[in-house]
Amino acid sequence: MLGLAVGAFPGLGGIAGLSIMMPFLYGMDTVSALATLVGLVAVIPTSDTFTSVLMGIPGSSASQATVLDGFPLAQKGEASRALAAAFSASLIGGIVGAIILTLFIQIARPLILTFGSAELFMLALLGLSMVGVLSGGSLIKGISACGLGLILGSIGAAPATGEFRMTFGIDYLYDGLPLVIVGIGLFAFPEITELLRKNRPIAAGGLLKGNWFEGVRDVFRNWFLCLRCAGIGTLIGAIPGLGGSVVDWIAYGHAVQTSKDKTQFGKGDIRGVLAPESANNAKEGGGLVPTLLFGIPGSGAMAVFLGGMVLLGIEAGPAMVSTNLDLTYTIIWSLALANVIGAGSCLFLARPISRLTAIPFNLLAPFMIMVVSFAAFQATRQFMDLIALVGLGMLGVALKRFGWSRPAFLIGFVLAPQAEGYLNLAVQFYSWNMFTRPGVLIILGITAISVWFSSRGRGRNTENITLPVEGLSGTAQTSVKTPQILFLMGLITTLSYALWSSLQLSPLGQMFPFGIALGTMSLCLYQLVTLKIGPTDNPANFDLEHQVESKSDPTRGSILSNAGWFAVLIAITGLVGFQLGVLFFFIGFLKLKARQNWRMTIALSVAAILLISSLANFLIVELPTGLLSQYVDLPWLLGRI
Amino acid sequence: MIPFKEGGGSDTWGRFNATFFSRYLPGQPTVIVRNVPGGNSIAGSNRFAARARPNGLSVLGTSASTQFPYLLQDPRVNYEYRDWQVLMASGAGGVAYVSSDLGVANVAELGSVIDKQLLYGSQGPTSLDLVPVLGFKLLGLNVRPIFGMSGRGAGRLAFERGEVNIDYQTTTAYLRNVVPLIDQGNAVPLFSWGALNDSGELIRDPTFPDLPHFAEAYEILHGEKPSGLGWESWFSFFTAGFPAMKLLVAPKETPIEIVQAYQHAVTAMKQDPEYITRKPAALGTYEQVTGPAAQRLYELATDVPQQARNWIRQWLRDQFQVNIEV
Numbered sequence: 001m002l003g004l005a006v007g008a009f010p011g012l013g014g015i016a017g018l019s020i021m022m023p024f025l026y027g028m029d030t031v032s033a034l035a036t037l038v039g040l041v042a043v044i045p046t047s048d049t050f051t052s053v054l055m056g057i058p059g060s061s062a063s064q065a066t067v068l069d070g071f072p073l074a075q076k077g078e079a080s081r082a083l084a085a086a087f088s089a090s091l092i093g094g095i096v097g098a099i100i101l102t103l104f105i106q107i108a109r110p111l112i113l114t115f116g117s118a119e120l121f122m123l124a125l126l127g128l129s130m131v132g133v134l135s136g137g138s139l140i141k142g143i144s145a146c147g148l149g150l151i152l153g154s155i156g157a158a159p160a161t162g163e164f165r166m167t168f169g170i171d172y173l174y175d176g177l178p179l180v181i182v183g184i185g186l187f188a189f190p191e192i193t194e195l196l197r198k199n200r201p202i203a204a205g206g207l208l209k210g211n212w213f214e215g216v217r218d219v220f221r222n223w224f225l226c227l228r229c230a231g232i233g234t235l236i237g238a239i240p241g242l243g244g245s246v247v248d249w250i251a252y253g254h255a256v257q258t259s260k261d262k263t264q265f266g267k268g269d270i271r272g273v274l275a276p277e278s279a280n281n282a283k284e285g286g287g288l289v290p291t292l293l294f295g296i297p298g299s300g301a302m303a304v305f306l307g308g309m310v311l312l313g314i315e316a317g318p319a320m321v322s323t324n325l326d327l328t329y330t331i332i333w334s335l336a337l338a339n340v341i342g343a344g345s346c347l348f349l350a351r352p353i354s355r356l357t358a359i360p361f362n363l364l365a366p367f368m369i370m371v372v373s374f375a376a377f378q379a380t381r382q383f384m385d386l387i388a389l390v391g392l393g394m395l396g397v398a399l400k401r402f403g404w405s406r407p408a409f410l411i412g413f414v415l416a417p418q419a420e421g422y423l424n425l426a427v428q429f430y431s432w433n434m435f436t437r438p439g440v441l442i443i444l445g446i447t448a449i450s451v452w453f454s455s456r457g458r459g460r461n462t463e464n465i466t467l468p469v470e471g472l473s474g475t476a477q478t479s480v481k482t483p484q485i486l487f488l489m490g491l492i493t494t495l496s497y498a499l500w501s502s503l504q505l506s507p508l509g510q511m512f513p514f515g516i517a518l519g520t521m522s523l524c525l526y527q528l529v530t531l532k533i534g535p536t537d538n539p540a541n542f543d544l545e546h547q548v549e550s551k552s553d554p555t556r557g558s559i560l561s562n563a564g565w566f567a568v569l570i571a572i573t574g575l576v577g578f579q580l581g582v583l584f585f586f587i588g589f590l591k592l593k594a595r596q597n598w599r600m601t602i603a604l605s606v607a608a609i610l611l612i613s614s615l616a617n618f619l620i621v622e623l624p625t626g627l628l629s630q631y632v633d634l635p636w637l638l639g640r641i
Numbered sequence: 642m643i644p645f646k647e648g649g650g651s652d653t654w655g656r657f658n659a660t661f662f663s664r665y666l667p668g669q670p671t672v673i674v675r676n677v678p679g680g681n682s683i684a685g686s687n688r689f690a691a692r693a694r695p696n697g698l699s700v701l702g703t704s705a706s707t708q709f710p711y712l713l714q715d716p717r718v719n720y721e722y723r724d725w726q727v728l729m730a731s732g733a734g735g736v737a738y739v740s741s742d743l744g745v746a747n748v749a750e751l752g753s754v755i756d757k758q759l760l761y762g763s764q765g766p767t768s769l770d771l772v773p774v775l776g777f778k779l780l781g782l783n784v785r786p787i788f789g790m791s792g793r794g795a796g797r798l799a800f801e802r803g804e805v806n807i808d809y810q811t812t813t814a815y816l817r818n819v820v821p822l823i824d825q826g827n828a829v830p831l832f833s834w835g836a837l838n839d840s841g842e843l844i845r846d847p848t849f850p851d852l853p854h855f856a857e858a859y860e861i862l863h864g865e866k867p868s869g870l871g872w873e874s875w876f877s878f879f880t881a882g883f884p885a886m887k888l889l890v891a892p893k894e895t896p897i898e899i900v901q902a903y904q905h906a907v908t909a910m911k912q913d914p915e916y917i918t919r920k921p922a923a924l925g926t927y928e929q930v931t932g933p934a935a936q937r938l939y940e941l942a943t944d945v946p947q948q949a950r951n952w953i954r955q956w957l958r959d960q961f962q963v964n965i966e967v
Contacts, residue, residue: 113802157680160789161963162765171687171717174680240798294801295818296794303648310653313922318821380679424789429760429804506962508788622675 030312031330037308038331039338041284041301049086049277049346054079054202054356055368057188057375058180063280065248067187068407069265069272077203079354082273084215087347089226089278092219094339096230097237097282101289101332106321108238108289115239118434121422122443123239124415127246129447130253134407138542140523145404147520148491149412150419151498151513152177158509159421160428165513166501170384177388178379182413185392188372189566190400193393195361196562196593202357202364212351218270225255225271226278233279237286240296249411251279257453281343285335292320292328362594363604365565366586370608373569374578374615374623381622386570393563402484403542420512427511481531484543488528495521565589577626579616583609642693643702644685646678649792650811651704654887657923658702658729661910667902681768682707683717690720695892697899700728702889705769705882712881712945713767713954713965722943725890728903730935730942732884732927734846736815737773738823738830740806748831748858751782759784760805762796766961769882772834773809775875775956776855780862782807800828809834812848813925832858837884841941843876848926855879874949874956885942888935907931 052063053070066086073082115123128146135142155166156176167173195202219226229251236247255275256265265272290296295316297303309316320328356364376389399406426434434440495517502513531541568588573581586605590596596604616623643655652674659672666672677685682704689701711718739745743754761777763770763786770786777784784807790796793810797818800808810819822828833846835854845854859867891900907929910916930938957963 113798116802116804117799159791160765162681162767171680171684174684174717175678294794294798295814296792296798297648303646305648307648307653307656311657311919311923313919315817315922317817381675381677421789421791425787425799428787428789 030314033312034309034314034327034331035334035338037305038334039342041305041335041338049083049090050349050353051371053082053086053273054354055188055371056191057368057372058183063248063276064183064187064410065252065276065407066273066280068252069267069269071187071191072266072268073270073273074202074354074357075204076268077357078268079203079357080212080351081215081218082268082270083350083354084212084347085218085270086215086273086277087343087350088216088219089274090281090346091340091343092223092226093230093233093278093281094285094343095336096227096278097234097285098332098336098339100231100234100282101285102329104234104238105289105293105328105332109293109318109321112238112240112290112293114439116429116437116439117422117425118430118437119439119443120239121419121426121434122440122447123236124246124419124422126443126447126450127250127415128411128419129451130249131405131408131411132451133253133256134249134411135405138403140527141403141542142405142408144520144523144527145399145406145408146412147516147523148404148495149409149414150416150516151412151495151520152182152409153413153416154420154513154516158505159417160424161506161509163505163509165505165509166498172380172382172384172388175380176417177392177413178385179414180379181376181385181388182392183410184372184376185389186396186399186406186410188368189389189393189563190396192365192368192372193397193562193566196365196565199361201360215270215350216347219274222271222274225258226274229254229275229279230282233282234286237283238289239286240290240294246411246414247279247283248276249407249414251275253450257450281339285332288331288335292316292331293318363590363596363600365594366589366604367608369566369569369589370582370585370612373566373573374612377578377624378622383574383624386573386624390563390566390570393566397563398487401543402487423512424508428508481541481543484541485528485531488524488531492521492524492528495524565593573624573626575626576628578623579609579613580628581624581626582612642675642677642685642689642699644677644679644682644689644707645704647676651682651702651887652676654731654924655702657919658889658910658929661913661916662903662906664913665906665909680717681710683710683715687717687719690724693892695894695896697891697895697902700889700891700903701725702887704888705886708881708885708888708942709767709769709771709878711943712878712950713957714950715767715965722890722939724893726893726895726900727888727890727935727939728900729889729907729929729931730885730938731887731924731929732836732938733886733925734812734833734836734848734883734927735773735809736812736819736830736833736846736849736852737776737807737809738815738819738828739808740800740803741827741829742803743806743829745829745831747829748853748861751780751831751862755781755783757783759807761786761807762790762799762805763788764790764792764796766957766963767965771953771957772875772879772882775871775878775953776834777807779867779871779875780859811925812846812927816848834879834883837880837941841937870948870952871956873946874952877945877949878953881942881945885938888939888942904931 048058048063049066049070051057052066053074056067056071056074058064058067070082070086073079131142131146132139135145153176155173157164157174164174232251232254233247236250252272252275255271256262259265259269259271284301287297287302291302291306293316295306297306306316314324314327373386373389377385379385396406398404399409430437435444498513498517499521502510502517505513534541565585569581569585572584575581576584583605586608587601590601590604612623643651645651655674659674663669663672677688679685686701686703686707689699693699693701707720708722711720711722739759743757743759745751745754759777759782761774761784763774765788766774766786774784774786787799787805790799793814796805796808797810797814799805801822809815819828819830823830830849830852833849833852833854835843835856836846838844843854843856845857846852853861856867859872889903891903908931911929954965957965
């Protein structure tokens with residue numbers, strides 16, 4: 001139950017939840033303590049679906065692909081159908097995962113050991129090949145977006161040499177940008193600013209249609225897809241080092257590739273929700289394999305789980321499939337049980353909670369901005385998190401506007417450390433001989449098949465068959481090209497810097513960023529040329545804003561002024577701390593932007609501050625502090641904990 | 642404050658001790674473990690150095706990864722161990738082992754593979770792995786480190802996959818995951834790094850009384866006791882990395898009563914039956930010490946002779962082209 005509450009609040013994720021529970025584990029007997037730990041891990045990828053679907057905020061890396069179709073469904077007013085489908089899929093995924101694991105765990109050890117660093121690098125490439133289906137109208141643009149993601153993901157310490165790249169001497173960038181913030185910045189931030197501008201409920205017209213039962217039926221209609229994705233989730237989750245971050249994208253890509261009618265993906269196809277959701281719960285089960293058998297956690301949540309096991313005195317290792325086999329089965333099946341309970345209770349909550357999408361956005365927006373900032377801050381608990389959020393948010397707005405596939409960008413970002421790390425290892429171990437390893441060739445073959453599947457149909461009738469990730473290109477082609485060209489030139493400048501800075505590194509640290517920067521830059525230059533001299537209807541030409549700007553409506557305000565509300569909250573927070581910052585922000589927003597009366601303003605502001613303060617004080621969650629707290633000791637509810 | 646991620650060795654160490662500090666510090670305060678990861682613990686330690694007040698309400702748990710960049714004078718380090726004082730210290734040990742494919746049964750037989758290139762999975766040249774990498778070199782082994790392992794666990798996995806054939810693990814991980822490999826006949830233990838006795842000399846690790854320590858291994862292979870700058874530098878960094886691996890520190894100006902309260906809490910928790918039963922599995926067999934014993938380790942861990950420092954920096958530059966700018 002606690003796991004559910006924690007998971008539903010974006011940014012808290014599994015790690016915070018487990019940390020909170022840790023002190024209570026003492027004094028429990030081993031089995032119930034383990035069950036508690038497992039329960040927390042299990043329900044997090046279930047309950048963070050709420051925010052992914054309803055608000056377009058990916059609560060953890062496990063639910064990023066869900067946003068892609070879940071949020072459009074909510075915008076169509078079908079939130080409860082999407083949620084019901086997601087939870088039923090989670091439930092099935094969890095159970096299927098447990099069944100696979102039960103059969104698989106005995107032979108897992110030797111199987112996992114056949115995956116060397118070369119094979120793991122190839123798996124990262126397989127993940128990257130999913131960009132093919134997520135590129136939208138222009139494949140070149142999709143690949144470039146992915147390249148940009150890879151470059152952004154290589155900021156920080158080089159995996160092999162520990163050299164720092166593109167950090168500008170900022171401490172914050174030593175470990176690279178946090179995934180949560182990139183996810184929120186790219187997806188939630190642009191949607192929120194967009195909705196602020198339109199000022200309408202998330203569900204168009206405030207109408208809720210599509211019922212709950214329909215969602216459950218969707219699962220049965222697509223049972224084979226769910227089953228396949230659960231299998232993918234378990235197996236990929238079981239490979240140590242790749243972790244769960246790519247599972248949902250691979251499942252999503254798989255769903256798109258194997259579907260005959262692809263027109264609705266990205267616009268609210270229920271299969272786009274089913275696939276990642278059935279995979280991500282199965283993945284947690286798969287993630288148990290390396291954690292239990294090798295003591296190597298596949299994800300952050302698993303790392304904490306392992307830490308909890310150590311505190312309980314249970315030793316992960318080969319003994320888990322011999323002398324402690326009963327304990328292993330207990331863990332696997334309590335995971336399945338927790339999934340059933342978690343997904344079941346979410347299923348009942350789906351209907352009432354989906355009403356949120358009918359609320360006028362001006363009332364919901366301050367809460368969402370608050371929640372998003374809060375979630376971003378939990379990434380590393382530094383003020384820089386909030387600044388990074390705004391920066392990446394603006395990038396997200398630009399990518400969306402100019403039709404650069406944000407999913408492709410995110411896949412690049414997520415896979416950058418794995419791809420680079422395993423590439424470095426593989427080169428040191430095998431050099432070119434890696435391509436003679438059978439495992440490498442098999443995965444290469446799968447990648448080729450996957451690319452073939454996704455390119456099938458591309459080029460014949462682009463408009464109907466490819467996935468319109470960022471809207472249909474035909475509607476956004478414009479003769480006013482200046483903004484696009486400026487953006488592209490900005491990118492090229494950034495890439496030149498990346499290229500130049502990678503030249504300062506040792507050969508091993510340089511290999512990856514240099515290659516990616518060079519490749520991406522040539523693609524960008526190619527686009528620049530086609531944009532300049534090519535016809536207006538070439539797929540590189542894309543600007544969602546040109547129509548809006550030509551008939552601009554002064555009451556709506558530009559994207560910039562709406563995004564400014566984020567900056568306002570963050571600036572006040574920097575001065576007086578988060579709680580007081582939220583108070584001032586709410587009052588300001590509700591009076592100036594939403595034009596509410598004082599009663600409503602005060603009621604909502606008080607509600608917000610109570611919510612945030614009780615999180616801080618009862619769940620011991622850290623909040624951003626401002627300059628003020630360095631000079632004055634603030635009282636209990638507002639001060640530092 | 643723990644300057645590492647949730648779930649790692651330092652985090653586990655912090656959370657284990659936090660439970661008992663809650664119990665034995667005066668007034669049974671709630672002790673919260675706050676993880677501030679970044680830059681392999683440099684970011685969090687810098688932050689502690691800049692912000693912590695000498696009131697005993699916030700203390701920092703550092704590890705060998707925090708001590709090494711400080712000792713090597715990494716320019717990113719803004720913390721100074723001389724501005725802190727130690728409340729508690731604890732150590733760890735480690736055992737080196739090789740793949741049984743090499744056909745070596747013990748250290749003495751290593752001579753037969755001295756010309757063969759061995760592979761070792763390392764986290765990076767300036768990490769704690771510099772102790773084993775330099776150690777192998779001093780023994781005269783031809784070991785090529787493969788950089789980029791994400792942790793010691795990843796190194797062990799590479800060993801199990803057969804990608805590397807020489808490795809070491811810290812005591813707990815060794816007992817848990819390597820001993821089964823030895824029992825199956827896949828791995829052969831060589832030597833332990835050793836431990837320090839009360840007068841600071843290297844002795845056999847009490848957990849592994851049957852294995853030679855590093856200096857003994859050296860003697861077996863070279864026929865003489867280790868000496869010279871290389872050996873002295875290795876010994877300094879070994880001490881900072883293993884016998885004094887984890888340090889709990891507070892700002893130096895912290896009043897003596899508060900420091901004593903912590904020292905009493907450490908002494909008291911070691912009597913707690915729950916501590917006694919849970920500690921071996923959670924933290925391993927090494928004692929956590931406080932007071933003068935901790936002070937002695939603290940000095941060994943945070944102060945190396947300038948000569949040793951220079952020697953190591955030069956070695957890193959020559960061997961791995963690692964330049965630590967000043």
